[in-house]
Structure formats: C-alpha cells, structure tokens
Amino acid sequence: MVQTPLQSLISRIHQQLLPHVQLESFDVHNPVVVSVVPAPWELLGTGNYAAVFCHPDFPEEVVKIYAPGRPGWHEEVEVYRRLGEHPAFSSCLYAEPSFLVLKRLYGVTLYDCVQQGLYIPKHVIQDIDAALAIAKQRGLHPHDVHGRNVMMWQGRGFVVDISDFLNPEPCQAWDDLKRAYYWLYRPVFSWLRLRVPRQSLDAVRWIYRRYRNYIRRTR
Secondary structure, X not given: OOOOHHHHHHHHHHHHHOOOOEXXXXXXXXXXXXXXXXXXXXXXXXXXXXXXXXXXXXXXXXXXXXXXXXXXXXXXXXXXXXXXXXXXXXOEEEEEOOEEEEEOOOOEEHHHHHHHOOOOOHHHHHHHXXXXXXXXXXXXXXXXXXXXXXXEEOOEEEEOOOOOOOOOOOOOHHHHHHHHHHHHHHHHHHHHOOOOOHHHHHHHXXXXXXXXXXXXXXX
C-alpha cells in the first residue's frame, strides 16, 4: 500500500527522529536545549517547552517535540482545533502525545529582524494584530506573543507560537511590543537600520520579564 506524504513523514518521525533526538528543558523561562539531532533532520528553533525540527524531503511541514516533563501538548492541539485555517497561523496536520506535525511557516522572527537590522513594515504589525483579534473571536486568549513568537515573510506578519492561547491570565507582551515598535523602532531603528547585538536583546528581554513579574506581584 502506497503511503501518503504525511504518512511517510510520520513513519520517519518514529523511525529516525524520536528514537535518537535528545532535548531537555532546564528552566521554564529559557529555551529547551537540544544536544542531538539525527541526520538528515534539522533543528529550526526552540521554545521554552519544545523544539521544532524539519526534514529536507518534507519542506512544507515541521515537527514540534515537547521536552520530557513539560506540559502544553493537549492545550496546543485544542488551540489549533479552534483556530482552524487562517493565513497568519500554522495548522496542525497530525498529533500524537509529545509531538505535533504542523504546516511550516517561512519567515524571520521580529527578534531576528532587529538583531539583523532588517526593516519591519507597519503592515506586519497590523497583520499580527488582525490575527490575534480572530483568535479572540474564537474563544482564545493570545498570550506570550513576543518578538520570538511572531515573524514576517514578504512583508506580511505571522504568529508562530500559539501554545499558550488557552491561558486566560492577562498578558501585555504584544501590547508592549507594539508600543516599542511605534515609539522607538519606527522613529529611530527603522531609519538607522541598526543591528542590535543578540546579547543586548537578551538583556532587554531579561529586564522586561522581571519588570512584568514585579508589576504582577504589586497589583
């Protein structure tokens, strides 16, 4: 019996990727650490709970694997179910406990745009705003939407990580990022095309996280 492309990808996940990949999460506030990636698989990126991989024979799909002991798989499956099809979001093509097969989104994260000095058009921010409004209409709560979780491609904006969209706790991350875009990036960085060192961006991220934690504790 001839396998469909998705069935073939799932077979390779079970035969090549899952038995050999090694990833751990040491701190919920920092990306997981991937120490072994079996060839020909490639590591695309890491989040605080999971890592994303791709295979050269399947350019339209990615595999998201959760680190051992980290929650979120069930919630992410439900978020994708509610979102359905939308051009600014990925979609879930297949799910098994601990991993998801997702439609691949191409682009550069806004974090990397600032680091590389790439221009971020206003339309990118507007696209993401509109996508988050759709998510709210579908009973979701956009949460933890920051520079590493949104990206642009050919002048359009996309939301990469929706894993926390069932969290009802108020989150100001996207609103704060928009303020920084309109108040600082557009009048200064967009003209100068400065490349901000990654260490400086990580320091800003560290300070911002502690500022938000302080605000939350004092309310």
